Amino acid sequence: MTQVATVADAPTYDNRQDFADELRRLARTDERIVAVCNDSVGSSNLTGFRDEFPDRLINVGIAEQNMVGVGAGLANAGLIPFVCAAAPFLTGRSLEQVKADVAYSQHKVILCGMSPGMAYGELGPTHHSVEDFSWLRALPGLDIVVPADGAQTRSAIRNAVADPRPTYLRIGRFKVPAVSDPKASLTRGRFVTAREGTDVTIIATGTEVSRALHAAEILADQNISTRVLNAVYINPLDKAAIAAAARETRAIITAEEANVSGGLGAAVASYVGQLERDARVPLRILGLQDEFAPTGDAQFLLDYFGLGGDKIAEAAAEALQNG
Amino acid sequence: MLVADIPQVEVWRSHREQLLSSDVEARSSLLHERAQDTRRSIVTMISHAGLGHIGGDFSVTDILTVLFDYVLEADPADPQKDDRDRFILSKGHCAAALYSTLAHCGYFAVSELTTFMAPLSPLNGHPNRVKIPGVETNTGPLGHGLPVAVGAALGARLRGTSGRVFVVLGDGEMQEGSNWEALMSASHYKLDNLFVVVDRNRLQQGARTEDTNGLDPLDERLASFGLEVRSIDGHDYAQLIDAFAPSTSGSPVAVVANTIKGKGVSFIEDRVEWHHKVPSPEQTEQALQELS
Structure with a gap:
C-alpha cells in the first residue's frame, strides 16, 4: 500500500x-x-x-x-x-x-x-x-x-x-479541509467533480466530501477508480451528472450527514430508479439510517453511522461486488 | 401574473379624488356604497364557487374599503412601486373580500372575479403574490402576516422610504404565538410605520373567541406589548379613517376594529355557522337584496 x-x-x-x-x-x-x-x-x-x-x-x-x-x-x-x-x-x-x-x-x-x-x-x-x-x-x-x-x-x-x-x-461548523479549487465559482444546479474516476461514483455533500475523497484514496489502493461528485446543490439536482455517473461507472454511493429518509441519497435514488432499465446502477445510500443519534461528539457520530472514509470505501467495494 | 386594468384604475382614481374632496358625511356615504358593492360581489363569488368564508369577508369589508379607497398610498397601475404603502391580509381565508377590493381598484380586471376558486384560476382560496398584483405575501396558515409586515416596515425604514405597512388579522388568529413574537419586535424596533389591525368579530371557526381561548382584555394586552391602541367601531368609516392617522407615540399602532361577523346580511350576522357556510340560491338572492 x-x-x-x-x-x-x-x-x-x-x-x-x-x-x-x-x-x-x-x-x-x-x-x-x-x-x-x-x-x-x-x-x-x-x-x-x-x-x-x-x-x-x-x-x-x-x-x-x-x-x-x-x-x-x-x-x-x-x-x-x-x-x-x-x-x-x-x-x-x-x-x-x-x-x-x-x-x-x-x-x-x-x-x-x-x-x-x-x-x-x-x-x-x-x-x-x-x-x-x-x-x-x-x-x-x-x-x-x-x-x-x-x-x-x-x-x-x-x-x-x-x-x-x-x-x-x-x-457547516464541523471543521473540514479544503476540497475545491479556491478560484472556482459555483454554478446553480451543478455538482462539482472533486475527483475523476471510472469504476464507481461517490456523490457526497458538505462534511462528507472530504470523507468521500478519503474513501477514493483507499479504493485506489484496491485498484478501484472512484469518481467523487461534490453535491453542492441538492436542489436543483444535477440530473445530468447523476445520469453520466450511472452510465459511465458501475455503482453510485451517496454520503450525507443527514437522515436518509428524504435527503441527497433519496433524491439520487428517485432519479436513478426512474431511468430506463439499462441506464440504472446499484446504489448505496449512507447517512443516518432513520434513528436518532446516541450521545457522542460529531466525529464519533459520523463514524458511528458509517460516514468515515473507510466505511464509504467498504460500501463502494461491496456495491461493485454484489451489484 | 394578472395585470392592471387601466380603465378601472382611472375609475378608482376619480372615486378617490371624490372621497378626498368630500366632507365626512358624504365620504362615509360613498365608502358605504362602495363596501356594499364589494359585499354583493363577495356573495356572488362565493355562491358561484360553492366555497368561501363569507362571515369574515363581511366583517373585514369596511376595513378594506377604507384602506384601499382612502388610506393607502399605492398605485394599482404600478403595484411594485418601491415606496408604496403595503397591505397584508393575514386572515388569508377572507380572500374573496380582498380580491373584490383589488379588482375594484384596478389591480386586475373585475371580470376575473368570476373565476374565484375555479380550476387553474389565479384567484385561489388564499391569496398568492406570485399570481396576483397587490398581494404582498402568501397567507392562509394563520399567524404569518404580522411577522412579514414587521419585516417590511423595518425594511422600509432601513431603505429610507416613506412606505407604511398595514396588516389585518382575524381576532381568533391572535391565539397564534407567532403574532406575539412579532408584536414584541414591532415594539422593540418602534415601528411607527406599522399598523396592526385586528378584525375583532368575536367569532372563530368553531365558537366564540371568548369561549375558546379568550383574548380579552385584548386592548390592554396589545398596549402592554407596547402598541398605541385605538379601539374603534370597525364599521364606522370616520372612525376607521381616524384610526389610520399617524402614530402619536412613536410606537406601532394597533387598531382593534370591533366588527360583526357577517355584517350586512341579517341571517349571516354574528352566527358561528356562517364562518364558511355557502348561501343557497334563495339566500344569495335575499343577501343581494339586503345589500342593495
Missing part, C-alpha cells in the same frame, strides 16, 4: 468564518444586505457584521417563526436578508414560515442553517439538523445549497447576492 499525504490529514477549517468574512465584505458595497438572527450573533459568527453594520443586524431574539417572517418582509421591501440560526431551529421551528413566506411566496430570503448535521454532537438530537434535507426538499422553489469548504461557502454567498432567490444555505 502506497502512503501519500491524504485528505484525511489536511488542515481543517470552520466554514462559518468564511461565511462571516464574505458576507461582511459584500455588505460594504451592497447596502441591500442585512442579517437577521435569533439571539445567535455569536454562534452565527455575526459579531463583526454587527459591529460594522449595527443597523443592518436584526436580532429578533429567541423567536424563530418571527425571524423567518421578518426575513420575508425585508425581502419584500427590497433588501437581501441572510437569516441566520442554528439549522435545527431555523428549519424545524419555522418550517411553515419557510414554506409559506419564503418558498411559496417566492421571497428572496437566504436561510442560513448554521452548525447543521450533528455538529452539536453531545447536545443530542434536539440540536442536530439531520432532517433538514428531507423537510426542505419537499418545498418547490427553494434552492438547497451545501458548500463543502470555505471557498465554496464564499462562492455561495457571492451567488446569493448576485442572483438572490429563495435559498437554504447549509453552513
Whole structure:
C-alpha cells in the first residue's frame, strides 16, 4: 500500500468564518444586505457584521417563526436578508414560515442553517439538523445549497447576492479541509467533480466530501477508480451528472450527514430508479439510517453511522461486488 | 401574473379624488356604497364557487374599503412601486373580500372575479403574490402576516422610504404565538410605520373567541406589548379613517376594529355557522337584496 499525504490529514477549517468574512465584505458595497438572527450573533459568527453594520443586524431574539417572517418582509421591501440560526431551529421551528413566506411566496430570503448535521454532537438530537434535507426538499422553489469548504461557502454567498432567490444555505461548523479549487465559482444546479474516476461514483455533500475523497484514496489502493461528485446543490439536482455517473461507472454511493429518509441519497435514488432499465446502477445510500443519534461528539457520530472514509470505501467495494 | 386594468384604475382614481374632496358625511356615504358593492360581489363569488368564508369577508369589508379607497398610498397601475404603502391580509381565508377590493381598484380586471376558486384560476382560496398584483405575501396558515409586515416596515425604514405597512388579522388568529413574537419586535424596533389591525368579530371557526381561548382584555394586552391602541367601531368609516392617522407615540399602532361577523346580511350576522357556510340560491338572492 502506497502512503501519500491524504485528505484525511489536511488542515481543517470552520466554514462559518468564511461565511462571516464574505458576507461582511459584500455588505460594504451592497447596502441591500442585512442579517437577521435569533439571539445567535455569536454562534452565527455575526459579531463583526454587527459591529460594522449595527443597523443592518436584526436580532429578533429567541423567536424563530418571527425571524423567518421578518426575513420575508425585508425581502419584500427590497433588501437581501441572510437569516441566520442554528439549522435545527431555523428549519424545524419555522418550517411553515419557510414554506409559506419564503418558498411559496417566492421571497428572496437566504436561510442560513448554521452548525447543521450533528455538529452539536453531545447536545443530542434536539440540536442536530439531520432532517433538514428531507423537510426542505419537499418545498418547490427553494434552492438547497451545501458548500463543502470555505471557498465554496464564499462562492455561495457571492451567488446569493448576485442572483438572490429563495435559498437554504447549509453552513457547516464541523471543521473540514479544503476540497475545491479556491478560484472556482459555483454554478446553480451543478455538482462539482472533486475527483475523476471510472469504476464507481461517490456523490457526497458538505462534511462528507472530504470523507468521500478519503474513501477514493483507499479504493485506489484496491485498484478501484472512484469518481467523487461534490453535491453542492441538492436542489436543483444535477440530473445530468447523476445520469453520466450511472452510465459511465458501475455503482453510485451517496454520503450525507443527514437522515436518509428524504435527503441527497433519496433524491439520487428517485432519479436513478426512474431511468430506463439499462441506464440504472446499484446504489448505496449512507447517512443516518432513520434513528436518532446516541450521545457522542460529531466525529464519533459520523463514524458511528458509517460516514468515515473507510466505511464509504467498504460500501463502494461491496456495491461493485454484489451489484 | 394578472395585470392592471387601466380603465378601472382611472375609475378608482376619480372615486378617490371624490372621497378626498368630500366632507365626512358624504365620504362615509360613498365608502358605504362602495363596501356594499364589494359585499354583493363577495356573495356572488362565493355562491358561484360553492366555497368561501363569507362571515369574515363581511366583517373585514369596511376595513378594506377604507384602506384601499382612502388610506393607502399605492398605485394599482404600478403595484411594485418601491415606496408604496403595503397591505397584508393575514386572515388569508377572507380572500374573496380582498380580491373584490383589488379588482375594484384596478389591480386586475373585475371580470376575473368570476373565476374565484375555479380550476387553474389565479384567484385561489388564499391569496398568492406570485399570481396576483397587490398581494404582498402568501397567507392562509394563520399567524404569518404580522411577522412579514414587521419585516417590511423595518425594511422600509432601513431603505429610507416613506412606505407604511398595514396588516389585518382575524381576532381568533391572535391565539397564534407567532403574532406575539412579532408584536414584541414591532415594539422593540418602534415601528411607527406599522399598523396592526385586528378584525375583532368575536367569532372563530368553531365558537366564540371568548369561549375558546379568550383574548380579552385584548386592548390592554396589545398596549402592554407596547402598541398605541385605538379601539374603534370597525364599521364606522370616520372612525376607521381616524384610526389610520399617524402614530402619536412613536410606537406601532394597533387598531382593534370591533366588527360583526357577517355584517350586512341579517341571517349571516354574528352566527358561528356562517364562518364558511355557502348561501343557497334563495339566500344569495335575499343577501343581494339586503345589500342593495
